[in-house]
Amino acid sequence: MDNATIAQAMNDIALLLEIKGENPFKIRSYSNAGQTIEKMSTPIAVLVRENRLRDIEGIGDALEKKITELVTTGELEYLNELRGQYPKTILDLLKVDGLGPKSVKALYKALGIGSLDDLRQACEAGEVREVQGFSAKREQKILAALAFLEKQGGKFRLNTAWVTAAALCAYLVDNSPATRVEVAGSLRRFKETVKDIDIIAAADNTDEVMKAFLGWPEVARVVSSGPTKSAVVLKNGIPVDVRVVAPNQFPYALLHFTGSKEHNVVLRRRAAEQNLKLNEYGLFREDDTSLQCDNETEIYQALGLPFLPPELREGLYETDLCPPIQLVTQNDLLGMAHCHSTWSDGKNSIAEMADATRELGYHYLVITDHSQSSVYVNGLTPERVLEQHAEIDALNESADTGFRVLKGIESDILADGSLDYDSDMLRQFAFVIASVHSNFDMTEAEATKRIIRAIENPFTSAVGHLTGRLLLTRAGYTVNVDKVVDAAVANGVAFEINANPRRLDMDWRHLRRAAEKGARFVIGPDAHRVAGLRNMRYGIGIARKGALAPEHVLNCLGVEEFLQWRKGR
DNA sequence: GCCGTTTTCGGCCCGACTGTTTTCAGTCG
Numbered sequence: 256m257d258n259a260t261i262a263q264a265m266n267d268i269a270l271l272l273e274i275k276g277e278n279p280f281k282i283r284s285y286s287n288a289g290q291t292i293e294k295m296s297t298p299i300a301v302l303v304r305e306n307r308l309r310d311i312e313g314i315g316d317a318l319e320k321k322i323t324e325l326v327t328t329g330e331l332e333y334l335n336e337l338r339g340q341y342p343k344t345i346l347d348l349l350k351v352d353g354l355g356p357k358s359v360k361a362l363y364k365a366l367g368i369g370s371l372d373d374l375r376q377a378c379e380a381g382e383v384r385e386v387q388g389f390s391a392k393r394e395q396k397i398l399a400a401l402a403f404l405e406k407q408g409g410k411f412r413l414n415t416a417w418v419t420a421a422a423l424c425a426y427l428v429d430n431s432p433a434t435r436v437e438v439a440g441s442l443r444r445f446k447e448t449v450k451d452i453d454i455i456a457a458a459d460n461t462d463e464v465m466k467a468f469l470g471w472p473e474v475a476r477v478v479s480s481g482p483t484k485s486a487v488v489l490k491n492g493i494p495v496d497v498r499v500v501a502p503n504q505f506p507y508a509l510l511h512f513t514g515s516k517e518h519n520v521v522l523r524r525r526a527a528e529q530n531l532k533l534n535e536y537g538l539f540r541e542d543d544t545s546l547q548c549d550n551e552t553e554i555y556q557a558l559g560l561p562f563l564p565p566e567l568r569e570g571l572y573e574t575d576l577c578p579p580i581q582l583v584t585q586n587d588l589l590g591m592a593h594c595h596s597t598w599s600d601g602k603n604s605i606a607e608m609a610d611a612t613r614e615l616g617y618h619y620l621v622i623t624d625h626s627q628s629s630v631y632v633n634g635l636t637p638e639r640v641l642e643q644h645a646e647i648d649a650l651n652e653s654a655d656t657g658f659r660v661l662k663g664i665e666s667d668i669l670a671d672g673s674l675d676y677d678s679d680m681l682r683q684f685a686f687v688i689a690s691v692h693s694n695f696d697m698t699e700a701e702a703t704k705r706i707i708r709a710i711e712n713p714f715t716s717a718v719g720h721l722t723g724r725l726l727l728t729r730a731g732y733t734v735n736v737d738k739v740v741d742a743a744v745a746n747g748v749a750f751e752i753n754a755n756p757r758r759l760d761m762d763w764r765h766l767r768r769a770a771e772k773g774a775r776f777v778i779g780p781d782a783h784r785v786a787g788l789r790n791m792r793y794g795i796g797i798a799r800k801g802a803l804a805p806e807h808v809l810n811c812l813g814v815e816e817f818l819q820w821r822k823g824r
Numbered sequence: 825g826c827c828g829t830t831t832t833c834g835g836c837c838c839g840a841c842t843g844t845t846t847t848c849a850g851t852c853g
Binding site for chain 1: 825826827836837838839840841843844849850851852853
């Protein structure tokens with residue numbers, strides 16, 4: 256039994272106990288255990304075998320017994336019993352924004368609502384408003400939240416899909432005669448969410464590749480299977496298509512299945528203008544003889560076009576970017592921005608974050624813990640800021656490698672648009688990321704005004720996660736992006752591209768236009784632990800998708816220029 | 825349910841907003 260399954264069981268127990276109305280601290284114990292196990296690299300099954308479960312912080316007597324039972328028997332009586340008390344789908348209701356465990360319980364008791372469908376029908380019938388604690392207004396809010404959920408339904412975050420796709424590619428390389436295996440589709444284009452994974456493989460013996468794919472242990476259900484194309488749904492719910500082609504067809508298949516549809520239309524039209532025909536098998540002359548290209552670049556060349564990186568193939572830039580810009584790459588990034596430490600709600604010390612950042616090849620780290628208003632995440636009081644600065648000074652003095660830790664802060668933007676410290680305090684930071692973390696319920700005009708006021712604060716360096724969205728979960732507030740960008744350009748304030756795969760905010764769709772207006776960006780992993788530093792790859796992907804070059808991205812600057820840029824404020 | 829420990833039980837990140845149960849529970853971050 257893998258860690259994900261065990262973690263899921265712990266998390267389900269926590270949620271069911273919440274609906275039951277159990278002791279909140281007991282609930283937290285289960286939920287903490289779930290989160291810990293989810294992130295562990297050591298298989299829990301091994302720890303069970305070696306009798307070492309208790310070594311894990313947060314696992315005591317009771318959890319040790321339950322996890323052992325789950326791992327050894329494959330079942331957990333306690334969980335089964337909890338599940339038996341409610342409909343199978345009741346936990347889905349907790350995904351509805353604004354519905355917590357108490358509301359779910361009330362709706363279940365009063366109306367027997369146990370699924371999203373039940374909930375929608377009851378709202379539409381006007382039954383929900385009659386339940387104690389609900390109202391017509393709240394009913395409308397629930398319907399809106401349901402609509403949002405439905406729209407996002409069946410989609411997966413970029414990181415989930417990438418990790419899964421990488422595992423599958425590695426498996427096929429190791430266990431089939433495929434000579435090339437690559438990710439295609441919207442995942443290759445770095446869309447922030449995807450509905451499936453597309454994989455293209457090249458092999459002379461396609462049957463063997465298909466056999467290997469269908470035999471992958473992560474496959475839950477085969478939807479369709481044939482000699483060149485098979486579709487499955489994985490145990491984690493993600494649908495996967497694999498296509499296998501002859502090696503000489505590979506670049507065409509990769510291009511075709513990377514898409515987007517709009518991009519392919521542009522390419523095929525271009526081919527037609529030259530009396531050529533482009534499809535997933537090749538580029539053909541009128542007499543059906545084919546032009547052989549060995550890679551995508553050669554196909555673009557044959558069409559008289561510059562190579563367009565996959566991230567840009569959305570039907571937006573096909574004619575605009577000529578000559579093509581040099582997109583930002585991982586190698587261009589010198590600074591790690593927007594990181595938390597144990598001073599607020601991070602899990603690693605500043606020194607640990609710094610070591611990890613340096614090992615990843617960066618030259619400096621901007622520590623931006625939470626500000627004082629964010630009490631729930633241990634935000635820094637002015638006194639603690641000074642203590643933290645002393646620690647950073649000491650770290651920088653003891654470091655002999657030239658690596659630097661910079662004193663930043665993620666300051667809350669308060670409801671009126673002011674920042675969370677006075678000027679004397681703000682002056683002491685090398686970088687101030689101003690973010691909204693409260694009062695999300697704003698009209699567009701209010702949100703825009705609030706953020707512009709923060710931008711006009713002379714100590715603001717960048718606006719953090721512009722819309723506050725959580726992908727697949729929460730839409731975030733609406734902002735007039737044009738007005739905010741204009742204000743930021745006028746005041747020399749940058750925008751964060753939050754690289755946390757749950758956010759990827761600001762949205763890539765706005766980046767190019769903002770850059771053309773003169774906006775600058777900082778890619779921030781929003782890391783709360785060392786592992787979170789790896790989020791940078793998603794932020795870089797999004798920056799590329801927004802057609803940004805290194806000159807648009809502040810943390811491509813060396814440390815002195817980075818500091819200088821801020822002083823120019 | 826876990827932890828630390830004064831080895832038996834109290835503490836466990838806190839505050840703001842929302843809507844309406846008009847005094848606070850529920851939700852969110």
